[in-house]
Amino acid sequence: MAFDSLTEKLQNIFKNLRSKGRLTEDDVKEALKEIKRALLAADVSFKVVKDFIKNVQERAVGQDVMNGLNPGQMVIKIVNEELVKLMGSETTEIKLQPGSAVTVIMMAGLQGAGKTTTTAKLAGKYKLKGKKPLLVACDVYRPAAIKQLQVNGEKQGVEVFSMGENHRPANIAKAALEHAQKNGNNIVILDTAGRLHIDEDMMAELQEIKETVTVHQTILVIDAMTGQDAVNVAADFNNKIGIDGVIITKLDGDTRGGAALSVKAVTGKPILYVGMGEKLSDLEQFYPDRMASRILGMGDVLTLIEKAEAQIDDEKARQMSQKLKKAQFDYEDFLESTQQMKNMGGLSNIMNMLPGISGMGGMGKKGMQINEEQTELAEKSMARMEAMIYSMTPEERRNPDLMNPSRKHRIAKGAGVDISEVNRMVKQFENMKKMMKKMGNMGGKKGKFRLPF
The missing domain is CATH 1.10.260.30 (Signal recognition particle, SRP54 subunit, M-domain)
Structure with a gap:
């Protein structure tokens, strides 16, 4: 998992804390220095780390902790609680429209983040929940993007709407919504085009889609392997077009994982799902408390x-x-x-x-x-x-x-x-x-x- 190195470092720090029995204020401060180094090495945003350590220290050097029977365990408990708070405290669902009304979800992100595959994974999740999703091919630039969505849609048993490469994405989205209303699809998921980096053309295109159809949820897909850059991308997208939530891909890889720990604090937007593999079933709902347990080596039963x-x-x-x-x-x-x-x-x-x-x-x-x-x-x-x-x-x-x-x-x-x-x-x-x-x-x-x- 992305946090293996961080987990190992934190476990060693906690092992040292537990071995001390009674803790001095200096013991706690030294441990927090080590935790700070470990988080920065995991590519967590410097400002996020600074605030996190400040919050832990304020709680950890209080009388109740220092004079408790097991102060080492209390410090670990505080770190766990602050990690959960950092990642959003509560599990957040994508908000769907009530009743039989159609929900339009626009998927955005840079090229290479795994957006098209994630779009199909999300559609599969909704199909399992009894919904009737429609995948829409709005990426008319990347070679084979439409074909990739069609292949993945077929594997998931989900219909894919396409008008080819010679139409504006906003017009494709409008036609897809009309198709959905006529054919009983209650979720429309737009797979939009990505770029190698953020540019004005991409943002203008996403804005045009939002002006043409009512987009209820804009979901940003970011790649955990890009580390701190992923958080900067999330902040830019949120500032320019507005996002409602984030899906982090490739969190199963050999990455530092800092994006998962930084994105909520930086953007204020929740992490909704995490991609934990290449298979179309490898999309997990994001639970901050479970992720904190994994990071601290406590498992996720x-x-x-x-x-x-x-x-x-x-x-x-x-x-x-x-x-x-x-x-x-x-x-x-x-x-x-x-x-x-x-x-x-x-x-x-x-x-x-x-x-x-x-x-x-x-x-x-x-x-x-x-x-x-x-x-x-x-x-x-x-x-x-x-x-x-x-x-x-x-x-x-x-x-x-x-x-x-x-x-x-x-x-x-x-x-x-x-x-x-x-x-x-x-x-x-x-x-x-x-x-x-x-x-x-x-x-x-x-x-x-x-x-x-």
Whole structure:
């Protein structure tokens, strides 16, 4: 995640605070200096950092904190609360028109920020909520922009309105709104043209669209990878055409993430969604409290649960639960579970949301260091296991008891691994079945143990 480096630095600062027991005012001031350096290194706006540190310091050196039983934890709590406040305190929804009235949303942003893909992602979100969105191709300049929107719209099952490249975007928007009113579309999302940098032509075009049709929400898409520049872009757009909210893309990448911490304070406008991957489903609603937890290495279990609920079919989950209780699961069940994990963003994304492990620099159970290298090794190991299972026949996948030396040799050859790896996988699978069988038996004895399914 974008904040991995910041998370690691903050965790080290907090670890030092907790080890001191009683804190002096100098201890707190020294810790705040370190936090200031960490935030500036994450490309957070200098003014935002200055105000943030001032607010934390005023609260942290008060009598209640300094004389409390656990002042180190109190300081961490204050930092968490101030981070939430910095990013907007409350989750903000895009405001839709009441009843069956059509809501027009104009998407704006610089070229390369991922605006067209994000526009399609947003349409998919509304379709899942029971709305009937219409995507509108208003970018008549960038080669293949219209085609990109049409391809993504088709993947999302959302209609795309286009008049080609020879019409003014304002006229396209007007025709699209008429089309929506006639065809029952209740949300119209305009994908406008971007530029490599802000210029008067782009702003004039966006203003013309606003003068031609009633735009209810203007959403700015900014790229987290551009760091502090993204915040400057947001401020410029807000000053020149007015924006109602921001979507930050590429927050899953190896970026410093300062935009997410600065944009609300600089523009006064809320962050609505964050892009956490390239797939059309990888658009997450922005929760300031959950993001603060991730940044501080406390995980984000609520988002993890929501991802699981979205990806895991209730009936399949019930069937899997029964199989586990009876130790009847097979290699096909394993493949299905790994696919579900991939749909949730993969192992590293899941670990980022687990308390104590997020940020990859966190401490796992028994003080074990969970780092990026170990996660990468685990993902490679899972990929090899998948390759071995795909080298099995359908019959072998459904019946693990069929395994014999000749079958194992054939599977190893097909997967391009040593026979020892196949033997290891088969042994691990058998041990897992035995363990689950024991747990299932324990679950039936006087109710002392219950499986968590």
